[in-house]
Amino acid sequence: MTALWSYGFLQRALVAGLFIGAACALLGVFLVLKKDAMMGHGLAHITFAAVALALALNVLPLPMALLVAGAAAIGLSWLKDRAGLYGDTAIGIFSSAGLAVGVFLATLSNKFNVSLLHYLFGEILAIEPLEVWLAAGLAGLVGMTVLVRYRSLMYMTFDTESARASGIRTRRLDLLLSVLAAVTVVLGTKVVGILLVSGLMVIPAAAGLQLARSFRQALWLSVSVSLISVMAGILAAFLFDWPASATIVLLAFLLFGLSLVLKRVRGA
Amino acid sequence: MIKNKLPALVSLQGVSFAFGDRPVLESISFDIASRDFLAVLGPNGSGKTTLLKIILNLLKPQQGGVLIRGQFVEEFEDWGRIGYIPQKATHVDPYFPASVAEAVSMALSPRAGGGSGQKLPGRQEVSRALRLVGMEDFQDRLIGRLSGGQQQRVFIARALVNRPYLLLLDEPTTGVDAETQEHFYDMLGRFNKEEGITIVLVTHDIGVVDNHVTRVACLNQHLTYHGSHREFCRSEAFREMIAGGRHLVAHRH
Numbered sequence: 001m002t003a004l005w006s007y008g009f010l011q012r013a014l015v016a017g018l019f020i021g022a023a024c025a026l027l028g029v030f031l032v033l034k035k036d037a038m039m040g041h042g043l044a045h046i047t048f049a050a051v052a053l054a055l056a057l058n059v060l061p062l063p064m065a066l067l068v069a070g071a072a073a074i075g076l077s078w079l080k081d082r083a084g085l086y087g088d089t090a091i092g093i094f095s096s097a098g099l100a101v102g103v104f105l106a107t108l109s110n111k112f113n114v115s116l117l118h119y120l121f122g123e124i125l126a127i128e129p130l131e132v133w134l135a136a137g138l139a140g141l142v143g144m145t146v147l148v149r150y151r152s153l154m155y156m157t158f159d160t161e162s163a164r165a166s167g168i169r170t171r172r173l174d175l176l177l178s179v180l181a182a183v184t185v186v187l188g189t190k191v192v193g194i195l196l197v198s199g200l201m202v203i204p205a206a207a208g209l210q211l212a213r214s215f216r217q218a219l220w221l222s223v224s225v226s227l228i229s230v231m232a233g234i235l236a237a238f239l240f241d242w243p244a245s246a247t248i249v250l251l252a253f254l255l256f257g258l259s260l261v262l263k264r265v266r267g268a
Numbered sequence: 269m270i271k272n273k274l275p276a277l278v279s280l281q282g283v284s285f286a287f288g289d290r291p292v293l294e295s296i297s298f299d300i301a302s303r304d305f306l307a308v309l310g311p312n313g314s315g316k317t318t319l320l321k322i323i324l325n326l327l328k329p330q331q332g333g334v335l336i337r338g339q340f341v342e343e344f345e346d347w348g349r350i351g352y353i354p355q356k357a358t359h360v361d362p363y364f365p366a367s368v369a370e371a372v373s374m375a376l377s378p379r380a381g382g383g384s385g386q387k388l389p390g391r392q393e394v395s396r397a398l399r400l401v402g403m404e405d406f407q408d409r410l411i412g413r414l415s416g417g418q419q420q421r422v423f424i425a426r427a428l429v430n431r432p433y434l435l436l437l438d439e440p441t442t443g444v445d446a447e448t449q450e451h452f453y454d455m456l457g458r459f460n461k462e463e464g465i466t467i468v469l470v471t472h473d474i475g476v477v478d479n480h481v482t483r484v485a486c487l488n489q490h491l492t493y494h495g496s497h498r499e500f501c502r503s504e505a506f507r508e509m510i511a512g513g514r515h516l517v518a519h520r521h
Binding site for chain 2: 033151154155158159161162163164165166167209212213214215216217218
């Protein structure tokens with residue numbers, strides 16, 4: 001086991017994976033409770049379009065994905081607020097358009113290749129040192145936001161209208177949450193890929209919410225489920241040569257199942 | 269001797285509002301004084317909720333304006349000291365994982381202090397607010413697991429946690445049984461008399477005005493009546509409401 005830690009790529013994968021997993025889990029609780037659970041899915045499809053665009057233009061995919069997904073998050077907030085669309089409708093529109101643009105660009109530029117597949121299915125064991133720092137920075141930013149704006153975020157998630165009436169700038173806060181979700185999704189695609197990143201946002205949060213007896217507990221449980229899934233998933237993938245992204249998400253799914261059982265046992 | 273007239277706590281000045289082409293409120297002007305217990309009555313669609321949302325700066329009127337303590341609501345910043353209980357307060361998501369203490373503490377304003385102006389620790393303020401509504405022993409229970417009446421008390425505690433001087437309530441007893449309603453209105457009356465909190469209550473329930481309300485405003489797009497409760501009971505507006513039914517509830521009082 002000690003020998004495992006001598007591999008630099010494994011260290012990087014674990015550290016980055018844990019940071020991204022924590023950020024996904026924290027944001028996931030707010031998104032699930034706000035009934036915006038599919039936001040991660042929609043933003044992942046936008047990320048696909050951005051990566052396809054970057055590959056077509058021969059520029060670095062990460063900055064392009066951050067830019068496009070961030071802009072899409074702002075657009076989503078605007079559509080929900082000003083165009084009078086339901087949240088899931090706005091996400092559905094962006095999700096489909098993102099996927100369509102991605103397929104269109106990748107096909108026309110003849111870039112449906114290995115690079116794009118790495119983004120679709122994740123490539124955590126090939127994570128770069130810079131990406132580890134970015135993951136740490138992101139997790140720090142998400143953690144600080146939740147810590148500093150804890151009550152306001154909880155109030156907005158619970159009862160947006162009353163939160164607004166109490167002077168909380170809910171539109172700004174919602175926008176902040178959306179932009180953080182966009183950055184998390186972009187960095188998360190490296191861990192579990194575009195196709196599975198929304199799972200890392202939704203499943204740990206859903207598991208935590210089954211057992212939580214308070215909001216604080218929901219956040220801790222969600223983060224714990226995510227960290228266990230990421231750590232065990234990466235190690236299992238390395239030891240048994242399993243696909244890391246699928247293993248992580250399947251473990252989260254198993255823990256979700258366990259949370260349902262525990263809830264039933266506790267309720268009995 | 270010239271008496272100094274105190275400025276109104278809330279002043280509505282020629283407020284008009286429309287959703288698209290449909291006018292909801294037209295030229296509404298009246299004042300709410302400190303320590304008033306005002307009932308805003310009117311049939312469905314008469315603009316009662318809209319009026320409350322305009323006072324709270326959640327909706328912007330096309331004409332006119334609202335002042336709180338002499339400041340236009342667009343510039344007003346002391347929202348932490350104004351408690352609000354929306355219409356849907358009793359429709360809590362049963363799966364939301366907030367404990368009763370968390371549901372109250374989420375409204376805690378960092379600026380709100382105690383009566384002495386000093387900031388008090390949040391936990392103490394939450395306990396105080398829950399004690400006022402008789403829910404102190406429920407602090408660790410999940411809000412979604414409480415009955416409608418208990419949830420309503422928690423929302424009152426949330427509205428009281430920053431020691432407000434103005435409490436705005438929108439049909440707060442919808443879906444709550446008659447006995448709980450009575451306790452609830454008694455509690456509001458106590459807050460008004462003993463704590464000096466100004467209360468604005470939007471309701472269909474004409475019966476509640478008898479016991480605690482000091483002022484009445486009747487809305488039906490226009491302001492059809494505004495005055496004391498005693499005069500209201502002898503007014504044409506009252507007779508019209510009773511005769512017309514208009515989805516209002518008349519009690520045994």
